[in-house]
Amino acid sequence: MQKIMALAKRRGFIFQSSEIYGGYQGFWDYGPVGVELKKNIKNEWWKTMVYGREDVVGIDASIVMNPVVWEKSGHLTAFTDPLVECKECHKRFRADHDDLLKAHSKEHNNKTEWTEAKTFNLMTEVLLGTTEPKEKSYLRGEITQGVFVNFKNVIDSTRVKIPFGIAQIGKAFRNEVTPGNFTFRSKEFEQMELEYFVKPDEKDSEKTYEKLKEIRMDWYKSLSMNPKKLHFADHAHDKRAHYAKYATDIEYEAPFGWSEMEGIHHRGDYDLSNHGLKYRDGVTNEEYTPWVIETSGGVDRATLFFLIDSYTEDGNRVYLKLNPKIAPYKVAVFPLLGNKPELTAKAREVYQELKKSMVVTWDDRGNIGKRYFAQDEIGTPWCVTVDFDTEKDNSVTVRDRDTGKQDRIAIDKLQEYFQNRLR
Ligand code: ATP
Numbered sequence: 465m466q467k468i469m470a471l472a473k474r475r476g477f478i479f480q481s482s483e484i485y486g487g488y489q490g491f492w493d494y495g496p497v498g499v500e501l502k503k504n505i506k507n508e509w510w511k512t513m514v515y516g517r518e519d520v521v522g523i524d525a526s527i528v529m530n531p532v533v534w535e536k537s538g539h540l541t542a543f544t545d546p547l548v549e550c551k552e553c554h555k556r557f558r559a560d561h562d563d564l565l566k567a568h569s570k571e572h573n574n575k576t577e578w579t580e581a582k583t584f585n586l587m588t589e590v591l592l593g594t595t596e597p598k599e600k601s602y603l604r605g606e607i608t609q610g611v612f613v614n615f616k617n618v619i620d621s622t623r624v625k626i627p628f629g630i631a632q633i634g635k636a637f638r639n640e641v642t643p644g645n646f647t648f649r650s651k652e653f654e655q656m657e658l659e660y661f662v663k664p665d666e667k668d669s670e671k672t673y674e675k676l677k678e679i680r681m682d683w684y685k686s687l688s689m690n691p692k693k694l695h696f697a698d699h700a701h702d703k704r705a706h707y708a709k710y711a712t713d714i715e716y717e718a719p720f721g722w723s724e725m726e727g728i729h730h731r732g733d734y735d736l737s738n739h740g741l742k743y744r745d746g747v748t749n750e751e752y753t754p755w756v757i758e759t760s761g762g763v764d765r766a767t768l769f770f771l772i773d774s775y776t777e778d779g780n781r782v783y784l785k786l787n788p789k790i791a792p793y794k795v796a797v798f799p800l801l802g803n804k805p806e807l808t809a810k811a812r813e814v815y816q817e818l819k820k821s822m823v824v825t826w827d828d829r830g831n832i833g834k835r836y837f838a839q840d841e842i843g844t845p846w847c848v849t850v851d852f853d854t855e856k857d858n859s860v861t862v863r864d865r866d867t868g869k870q871d872r873i874a875i876d877k878l879q880e881y882f883q884n885r886l887r
Contacts, residue, residue: 636652688786796835
C-alpha cells in the first residue's frame with residue numbers, strides 16, 4: 465500500500481484533499497492522471513451497463529433532495545453503524561471493525577475499555593435557505609434514492625417497460641466513523657449503480673439477481689482484473705443493509721484483506737413501497753409494485769483496486785499493467801531527442817494526428833529511458849518515438865509497455881495499429 469500511495473501522489477493519480485492545509489480526513493483529490501483513469505472506468509461501466517443494453521436508460525439526479533426522501537427511504541433511522549468510544553482517549557471506532565479495535569487496544573497495552581455500542585447515523589447534514597433556522601437537508605448517502613424518486617418520470621417520458629433498468633453514476637457522502645485504507649473508505653465518494661425493476665416473482669427475480677452478479681463479475685475480469693483476487697461474499701442475514709432481501713458483495717483481495725468493491729442487492733419492493741410508487745402494465749392494465757435488483761459499485765474503490773491489481777515490479781522496472789481501455793493515456797509520443805527541431809516537428813505532427821481519436825500525451829524531457837520509466841508508472845500501453853530514420857522510412861518505433869518489445873510501424877498505419885489493440 466505504501467508503494468501504491470507513493471506512486472499515486474508522485475505521478476498525479478491521487479492527492480490528499482486540501483493538502484497544503486494538512487489534508488482533511490476522509491477526502492481525496494484526483495490529479496491529472498487519476499481523473500483520466502477514473503473517467504475511463506466510469507465510461508467503460510456506462511458502455512456495458514447502458515449502451516450495451518436495450519433495457520437500460522441513464523439519469524443524473526441531484527445530490528441534495530427534499531429531506532422527505534430520506535425519511536421515507538429509512539435512512540434517517542436505519543442508515544447507521546455501531547460506534548464505540550475508547551474510555552481513555554475518546555477516540556471513536558466502528559464496533560464491527562475488529563482489526564481497528566485490536567490495533568487501538570494495543571496503544572493502551574491491550575487494556576482499552578470501550579463504551580457500550582451506540583448507533584451512529586452516517587447521513588451528512590446540510591443547512592439551506594435564507595431564514596433562520598435554516599432548513600436541514602442531507603447530502604445523499606447513496607445515489608440510489610435519486611433513481612426511485614424519478615421512477616415515474618422515467619416511465620412517463622420514455623418507452624421503458626418492465627423489466628427495465630435505470631443507471632446512474634454520481635457522488636455520495638457518508639460521515640464514516642473510521643475512514644481509511646487510502647480512498648477505500650472515504651466520506652465523499654462516487655457510486656455507479658443500476659436499479660433493475662422486475663415483476664414481483666421469487667424465481668424470476670432470483671434469475672435476474674444471478675445474471676446481474678455474473679455481468680458485474682465479468683466486467684471486472686474483462687478489464688483484466690486478476691480473477692484469483694475476485695470472489696463473491698454473500699451477506700449473512702444479520703449483516704444485510706436495512707433494505708436488502710438478499711445480498712452479495714464482489715470482493716477484491718487488497719493488501720489489507722478481502723474488501724467489498726461492489727454490492728449486488730435484491731431490494732424487493734422496499735423502496736418503491738416506501739415512496740408509494742407502483743407500475744401499471746400498458747397491455748394488461750395490471751398494477752403492482754415492482755421488485756428491484758441493484759448493482760452498486762464504488763468508482764473510487766474500483767479505481768484503487770485497478771491501481772493495486774495492475775502494479776507490477778519486474779526487476780527494477782515498475783509499471784501499471786492497466787488494460788489499455790482504462791489506461792489514462794493510450795499513447796505517449798516523443799521525439800528521440802528534445803533539442804532537434806526537425807524531430808520535434810515531425811513528432812508533433814504524429815501527436816496531433818493521433819490526438820484526434822484517442823487520449824495521447826507528449827514528452828520531450830530528459831532521455832528516452834526516463835520517459836519510458838515515467839510512462840510505465842502511469843500505465844501508458846504504447847510509446848511512439850520519432851527518430852532520425854523517420855524522415856527516410858516514414859515510420860516510427862512503437863514500444864509495448866508490458867513486453868518492452870519495439871515494432872517499426874508506418875505513420876499512416878498507426879491509427880489502425882492502436883485501434884485494433886483497443887477493441
Ligand atoms: P461498507 O460495508 O464497506 O461500509 P457498504 O456495504 O455500506 O460498504 P453499500 O452501501 O453497499 O456499501 O455501497 C455500495 C458501494 O459503494 C460499495 O460496494 C463501495 O464500493 C461504495 N462505498 C460505500 N461506502 C464507501 C465509502 N465510504 N468510501 C468509498 N466507497 C464506498
